[in-house]
Amino acid sequence: MRIAIIGAGPAAVALIDTLTRPGADVPEITVFDPAPHPWRGRPYAPDLDSVLVNVPPALMSVRPDDPQHYASWLGGRGAAYHDPLLGAPLVPRGLYGEYLEETAEKAVAAGDVRLVPARAVAVTGDLRVRTEDGREHDTDRLVLCVGSGTPADLYGLGGAPGHIGDPYPLSRTLPDVRPDASVAIIGSRLTAVDVAVSLAARGHDGPIHLLSRGGMLPHVWQRPDGWRPEHLTPEAVRALGAEVTLAALRELLRAELDGLGEDLADLEADLRAAATEDPAARLRRQIEEVASPLQARRLLQDACHTVMPEAWPLLPEADRALLRRHARLAVSVASPMVPVNAVRLLSLYDSGQLTSVAGVRSVVSADGGFRIEDAGGTRHADVVVNAVNPPPGSVPAPAAELVAAMLAGRLAARHPDGGIVPADPRVHVVGDLRGGRPFLTGGIPDVAGAAARAARALMRG
Ligand SMILES: Cc1cc2nc3c(=O)[nH]c(=O)nc-3n(C[C@H](O)[C@H](O)[C@H](O)COP(=O)(O)OP(=O)(O)OC[C@H]3O[C@@H](n4cnc5c(N)ncnc54)[C@H](O)[C@@H]3O)c2cc1C
Structure with a gap:
């Protein structure tokens, strides 16, 4: 089977890593990306040492079934980047990019993987991918991994000096x-x-x-302490099924906090204050709370990435609209500094x-x-x-023609909430462009998890 992957970022690395594991029936894979530093995606190209990864190592593995994969790769080098408050190494994003590159190179060596350094601009109904240089590449399956692109020019300043x-x-x-x-x-x-x-x-x-x-x-990251929730879990959401509402999720959170002897009202009061509290004062307080034994905010942050993707498509539209109205707060909790x-x-x-x-x-x-x-x-x-990144679901400019061709050819369809979804069983969409996800930017675990699911579907044929 021939698989075309459009975009060589972390999603593509996770995909080829899974597809070329020993024992897998290795397909013929062609990855398209014109980026000067393929496999690093948008965030992880070489840059200043002050540009750091935003999460601890256990959440930066491209292997969902091996959370230590990245930490093992980093090994003793991590000591030079130890964040004493977080109790974990936080390396420059360019160094994390080396991990992506090496993981991809191993997959390329282990399987039948070819990188075409060109932008994909169109795909036909019989899955012929056309690149900017006019060449055509036949394939049997297509995975779109183009990320969500560059900042939107909200004030129309493009081209202004400075x-x-x-x-x-x-x-x-x-x-x-x-x-x-x-x-x-x-x-x-x-x-x-x-x-x-x-x-x-x-x-x-x-x-x-x-x-x-x-x-x-x-918000500011709190030191991870390995504590796992018992009530506010994806399994609990699946058990609720059609009964999932924000009120039901809040009760799961309350049950979790009751078990810990913490008060939901304290968390809610703190979140409400976020819109009006002086940013420096809030920052100072949150730095003091990095090692706090209180779990409430850790729980909520974790739930944004584990529980919310399950819950989002099941929530009533009114609840989704309520969450969208508080998107800024939700993003600040889900993606802390x-x-x-x-x-x-x-x-x-x-x-x-x-x-x-x-x-x-x-x-x-x-x-x-x-x-x-x-x-x-x-x-x-x-x-x-x-520094305004586009919301998930935005079509990145370099993928605009390709996505338009996929929509016109009925290989993909727009999701009513933004983003696109496959409209053909031979097509997969992985990453922030995929519609039907919550509005939160996916981190490496989200992207790697979605890539592994796509890889399994591809291997099942
Ligand atoms: C600045 C920034 C920092 C981040 N830091 C972290 C972090 O520290 N930890 C974390 O977990 N998450 C972080 N994230 C979230 C991030 O989105 C994911 O970690 C990850 O980069 C998403 O991977 P991706 O492969 O889906 O997309 P991307 O990384 O965006 O890669 C998409 C690739 O597709 C290519 N492409 C686009 N269009 C075409 C086309 N038409 N043809 C061929 N190729 C194309 C692009 O060149 C690019 O290489 C960060 C995000 C940003 C924007």
């Missing part, structure tokens, strides 16, 4: 920023944190503003170099820089860095 539309790799974009320039970063999520701490690591001494509508930062970055960010707030600017209404190119209108008035920035 505007950095796509910050990665920061090793390419930040050297152009004068050390004394005033920098406005659009967004206040993990990419914005990467930019702020990397500017500081490069010795930037001009003011840095984090611009957003609400000013909410990602690592403590080492939290500490760096807090020192920037404390020194007065960093400020959070909420209620941003407009950012326009003016006076040799940018004019920003926000809830507090008008301010100027010399440089604007766009």
